[in-house]
Amino acid sequence: MGRYLIGRLGQSIIVLFLVSLIGFMILNLAPGGPLSQFALTPGMSQADIQRIAAQMGLDRPLIIQYFDWLGRLLVGDWGDSFRDGRPVLEIIIEHLWATLLLMGTSMAVSIVIGIGVGIAGAVRRYSVFDYLATVGAMVALSIPTFWFGLVAIYLFALQLDWLPAGSMTTIGDGSVVDYLRHLILPTLVLSLVNVAIWSRYMRASTLEVLDQDFVRTARAKGLSRYRVLVHHIVRNALLPMITLAGLQLPTILGGALVAETVFTWPGMGRLFLDSIGYSDYPVVMGILMLSAIFVLLGNLLADLLVAITDPRVRLA
Amino acid sequence: MTLSHPPALAVRDLCVTFQRNGCETRVIHDIDFEIAAGETLALVGESGSGKSVTSMALMRLLGRQSRAAVTGQVALHAATEREPIDLLQIDDARMRQLRGRRIAMIFQEPLTALNPVHRVGDQIAEVVRFHSGSPRRQARAQALALLEQVGIPEPSSRLDSYPHELSGGMRQRVVIAMALAMEPDVLIADEPTTALDVTVQAQILTLLKTLQRDTGMAMLFITHDFGVVSEVADRVAVMYAGRIVEEGDVEAVLARPLMPYTAGLLASVPRLERAGLPGERLATIAGRVPDPASLPAGCSFQPRCTFAVPGTCDSAVPALASLKAGRRVRCTRAHELIPAEELSPCPQTS
Numbered sequence: 001m002g003r004y005l006i007g008r009l010g011q012s013i014i015v016l017f018l019v020s021l022i023g024f025m026i027l028n029l030a031p032g033g034p035l036s037q038f039a040l041t042p043g044m045s046q047a048d049i050q051r052i053a054a055q056m057g058l059d060r061p062l063i064i065q066y067f068d069w070l071g072r073l074l075v076g077d078w079g080d081s082f083r084d085g086r087p088v089l090e091i092i093i094e095h096l097w098a099t100l101l102l103m104g105t106s107m108a109v110s111i112v113i114g115i116g117v118g119i120a121g122a123v124r125r126y127s128v129f130d131y132l133a134t135v136g137a138m139v140a141l142s143i144p145t146f147w148f149g150l151v152a153i154y155l156f157a158l159q160l161d162w163l164p165a166g167s168m169t170t171i172g173d174g175s176v177v178d179y180l181r182h183l184i185l186p187t188l189v190l191s192l193v194n195v196a197i198w199s200r201y202m203r204a205s206t207l208e209v210l211d212q213d214f215v216r217t218a219r220a221k222g223l224s225r226y227r228v229l230v231h232h233i234v235r236n237a238l239l240p241m242i243t244l245a246g247l248q249l250p251t252i253l254g255g256a257l258v259a260e261t262v263f264t265w266p267g268m269g270r271l272f273l274d275s276i277g278y279s280d281y282p283v284v285m286g287i288l289m290l291s292a293i294f295v296l297l298g299n300l301l302a303d304l305l306v307a308i309t310d311p312r313v314r315l316a
Numbered sequence: 317m318t319l320s321h322p323p324a325l326a327v328r329d330l331c332v333t334f335q336r337n338g339c340e341t342r343v344i345h346d347i348d349f350e351i352a353a354g355e356t357l358a359l360v361g362e363s364g365s366g367k368s369v370t371s372m373a374l375m376r377l378l379g380r381q382s383r384a385a386v387t388g389q390v391a392l393h394a395a396t397e398r399e400p401i402d403l404l405q406i407d408d409a410r411m412r413q414l415r416g417r418r419i420a421m422i423f424q425e426p427l428t429a430l431n432p433v434h435r436v437g438d439q440i441a442e443v444v445r446f447h448s449g450s451p452r453r454q455a456r457a458q459a460l461a462l463l464e465q466v467g468i469p470e471p472s473s474r475l476d477s478y479p480h481e482l483s484g485g486m487r488q489r490v491v492i493a494m495a496l497a498m499e500p501d502v503l504i505a506d507e508p509t510t511a512l513d514v515t516v517q518a519q520i521l522t523l524l525k526t527l528q529r530d531t532g533m534a535m536l537f538i539t540h541d542f543g544v545v546s547e548v549a550d551r552v553a554v555m556y557a558g559r560i561v562e563e564g565d566v567e568a569v570l571a572r573p574l575m576p577y578t579a580g581l582l583a584s585v586p587r588l589e590r591a592g593l594p595g596e597r598l599a600t601i602a603g604r605v606p607d608p609a610s611l612p613a614g615c616s617f618q619p620r621c622t623f624a625v626p627g628t629c630d631s632a633v634p635a636l637a638s639l640k641a642g643r644r645v646r647c648t649r650a651h652e653l654i655p656a657e658e659l660s661p662c663p664q665t666s
Contacts, residue, residue, distance in 0.1 A: 212428060213423060213425055213428035213429045214428060214429055214430055214431040214432070216377060216423070216429075217423060217429045217430065217431075217491070217494070218431070219377055219415070220375055220377060220415060220416060220420065220421040220423075220495075221415070221416040221420075221442065221443045221446070221494065222412045222413065222414070222415035222416030222417055222443075222446065222447060223412070223416075223442070223446055224412060224446075227446070231434075231442075232431055235431075235433055235434075236431070236432070236433055239433075309433070310432075310433060311432070311433060311478040311480070312432055312478070312480050
């Protein structure tokens with residue numbers, strides 16, 4: 001176990017290194033760059049721009065810039081934002097919790113509902129419910145999130161005036177109820193797609209288990225329908241879902257990009273978009289590295305969980 | 317058999333009809349047989365003859381998804397009950413009480429028959445806890461005793477094993493322990509040794525016979541292997557295309573099959589003493605099992621039968637005629653063929 005973890009850690013370090021190198025190079029190869037915004041500023045001479053570049057360290061060769069950035073990162077210094085000079089980590093953490101609140105809520109809602117719908121659809125296969133769930137999932141998956149978002153805003157915020165159209169809180173009102181009211185619409189929109197995904201996977205997984213011999217054995221033992229379903233069918237059908245959850249973990253960071261934009265939610269997705277727009281490379285790199293860490297962490301957690309819950313799987 | 321000792325299991329006119337794409341196909345036709353307590357009836361036939369469907373119908377395990385309609389009578393006479401219970405008449409809740417307790421089943425594939433994520437001890441204890449409501453600790457102790465009873469070495473350490481950590485024979489012993497946990501009156505064994513090595517096969521058969529002697533349960537043993545039949549069974553019923561075509565005491569049927577199909581099956585069993593000249597071929601039955609949706613007219617076996625007479629065998633389904641000593645045969649020409657020595661396609665080379 002310890003050996004396995006050390007091996008995984010070694011792999012992760014290599015992956016992180018490659019991600020950082022490739023990310024950094026591609027970012028700097030893109031046209032424009034942090035200095036381009038000064039080029040159009042009236043009264044700014046070429047000498048001025050070069051002085052700024054020297055101040056920011058952007059006049060050095062790219063490879064030197066990279067290793068300088070990497071060296072600082074290794075000692076915990078994620079650099080400062082080009083935009084407002086604040087530490088990158090501080091900015092990210094500020095936006096991270098907004099995203100975690102939104103994505104965490106929507107994930108929890110979608111997993112619970114999606115798994116329930118999936119099981120019900122598999123057990124009552126080809127029933128009216130199953131057909132409705134299938135069609136509903138297809139519709140939810142094929143219509144883009146921003147459209148759902150706009151419709152939701154139009155309906156619930158503009159026409160009915162039940163819920164706020166965007167942002168995370170009303171200025172001056174910091175109550176929990178206010179937060180929750182702002183949370184409902186983006187959660188709803190994000191969950192639509194995720195419920196569809198989870199229900200489809202869970203349905204397929206449950207159907208596969210339903211046909212297994214051990215389910216027949218469980219019935220032959222005279223167990224109640226509930227016990228056969230929960231103890232024998234669902235317990236096995238959930239195993240592949242762990243891997244899916246592991247793969248979805250990083251989308252907690254990046255997946256809300258569209259929804260955050262539509263609902264002006266101050267989360268990571270919007271920070272990422274804005275930072276790219278401003279050529280704020282330190283922040284972009286910071287988010288990139290954090291996403292990579294989440295991907296690796298999600299996979300590792302999923303593998304560990306599978307090993308714990310499935311006795312046939314051994315970590316090696 | 318007197319009235320005071322009714323058979324442990326009496327099946328009458330059992331029919332199973334599947335609904336496929338809107339049309340109905342009858343796959344089991346008027347099966348009837350009886351098994352007394354302590355007796356073993358072997359149900360023999362080729363793949364597709366309806367053996368497994370029959371066993372699943374008896375357990376009422378044909379799922380709702382398969383849209384199977386089961387009719388007839390399945391009278392289970394439990395030692396604890398005064399009157400026989402018709403398993404096809406009771407509701408699901410009552411059936412679940414009997415399943416695993418009074419009528420139990422073991423399966424062909426011991427690996428897939430066990431839940432891979434639960435420890436074998438827990439899977440055995442589950443039966444005990446569910447049916448007798450014993451507390452966890454007591455059920456575990458009983459699981460341990462059962463493992464010991466089915467001959468698993470070091471049973472206390474095996475309680476916490478997962479199915480994949482056991483060999484095929486061990487797994488089948490666990491499945492048997494599960495089925496026998498509540499000492500059922502009837503055990504249905506659906507090809508329990510088919511997936512096992514020959515040596516392990518013999519051990520499992522011996523175990524089943526020993527357990528039967530100890531508990532006095534009736535056993536319905538489903539197999540396609542006449543070698544196994546002669547080892548375990550008292551009586552044998554041969555199935556073809558969803559019908560019983562011959563039934564009788566094992567020695568009698570094996571020594572002198574009356575139905576040409578049984579004779580053909582027996583002739584296709586490889587035997588050392590019959591090993592003739594090099595290059596001599598093993599006897600086979602020409603043709604294949606008919607599709608239940610389009611059975612041939614008259615006797616289902618008639619198109620493959622070397623004794624078939626046009627106009628006689630293809631006119632009506634022959635009745636299952638009762639002969640002496642509980643022997644039954646379904647063949648229009650049985651009365652002509654019975655005394656004839658040429659009935660056996662492979663004459664003895666004595």
